[in-house]
Amino acid sequence: MAFKLDTIAFDKTGTLTYGKPKVIETKFLYQKSKQKARKKLLMQIIGVVESSSDHPLAKAVSQYIEKTTTSSNITLESVTETPGRGLQAIVRINDSETLDLLPDEKSSSTYNVFIGNVKWLQENNCVYPSHVSEMKASSTLRGWQKSGYSIILIGLSSQSSNGYILAQMGIADTPRPDAAKTVSELTARGIEVWMITGDNPVTAKTIAKQLGIKNVLAEVTPEMKAEKIKWLQRRGITVKPPNKFLQLFKGDTDKARRAVVAMIGDGINDSPALAQSDLPISISTASDVAIESASVILTRSTLTSLITLVTLAKAIIWRIRYNFLWAYLYNSLAIPIAAGVFFPIFKVGLRPELASLSMAASSISVVLSSLWLKRFKEPKF
Structure with missing residues (x-):
């Protein structure tokens, strides 16, 4: 879900701010x-x-x-x-x-x-x-x-x-010092950022402007937060063709699809919205109810950890795809050779122990490829 993320909605008090007004x-x-x-x-x-x-x-x-x-x-x-x-x-x-x-x-x-x-x-x-x-x-x-x-x-x-x-x-309430940078980094990665708050529109827009957030939903009661998450999901996102070459063959233009929405909150009143979102996120200082409702918990209570989450998710998904591609190419060649498919033509085959070893090498190579993720380093700001 973090890999597919299109939109992230922030609660204001206690999330974008310290929650100590x-x-x-x-x-x-x-x-x-x-x-x-x-x-x-x-x-x-x-x-x-x-x-x-x-x-x-x-x-x-x-x-x-x-x-x-x-x-x-x-x-x-x-x-x-x-x-x-x-x-x-x-x-x-x-x-x-x-x-x-x-x-x-x-x-x-x-x-x-x-x-x-x-x-x-x-x-x-x-x-x-x-x-x-x-x-x-x-x-x-x-x-x-x-x-x-x-x-x-x-x-x-x-x-x-x-x-x-x-x-x-x-x-x-004092905004978190890393909030503006986090919003900027998320926006640069193509993720739409929204702020949902119960504050009046003037106060909400003032805080949002300080943090670089363009999309604000103000005067939202706790029971309405889940409805706003639903609205963001239904609102969807426009998907453009990967490139003009594919567009010529498919003959279509931009398409709309349901948006993948994350919600980050810290209070009891945020739990319905967290449950409604595709990726519920909470911070370590949040209420027990919010933490129980979350799939991801930012243990350091720094919003820049969201960037780490998104970057790590992309690294993992691309590593999975690379492993599938490598395993497909390797096995499409190794299995026929190990099974002796080419022996009648080239009179060349593998001894049974070498054939078994070649199959084990496939699994070992994928494991080693996955262990490469240990070299992952979180982004620095």
Whole structure:
């Protein structure tokens, strides 16, 4: 499959990047009145909710809040995670001196919390407070997206009111240093490279541009990744005749065929896409589920190992073909001689022990040819 590979699809977080994002920008949308106290309480709420998730972005937010806020009077009553969207939780504030966290609302001890991307907050009817310019807030988000940041919004509502977006966070993940070179080498070998991510299109295209990836599928939910792999397979690839001479005899032009697609991912959510692909690939730091779903594991966690994989696969397949050709030519000549086919004509034959030796030499030559692969050296960059 690695020899036939036409297309390779990369998951972004944890594959093209290190998967250790950090909060770079934060903006709280409170008025100046009691802003510090409200911000502290909201951060405690965010920290409690995000600590319940294993998502890389949630971990980044939890670590950020742990550095700035220590005490917490928040009880997490329930939490639900929607893959590719965000978290929904119910929290209770145990402090008797609760603050008015919501605009134009009295203080409450119980809140609904929504943490996730823009679509998730919209689906849960969260809006910006009246004192916040939605145009200005959206402009801030677009600026973060153009910088390659993943966006998280925090919404809050009481049991009897609509939700309000009270905080924005920009989170950045560092691309792997060898990612751009790997993409360049794969493209040079005629392999089409795609990036599949749940990030918004602006952030996804920014990261893709940094890495030299032209094909991007953004805002893809985990359950849709397998469908995107199917689409890449059905999309196929154009096959050109080997040369103009054969084209004249066959009388045909370019043909299309199903594409052979590899998928490389590291998370639990990538396992359906890995199973759907023709060549599932994972890295050593991936989740156990992803590793179990993979046919190939990059043990060094360097993406340049993909180039080694492709180069080694080609070397093996061509060595197999060479062995078949050599064995065919050798046996087509050695078997008739050993069997005495030419004895009536030339009066020349082989003694039985030499005939047996000639047949053994065929197998020995193929084994020695195969052992030549021990001289394979991985490409250097």
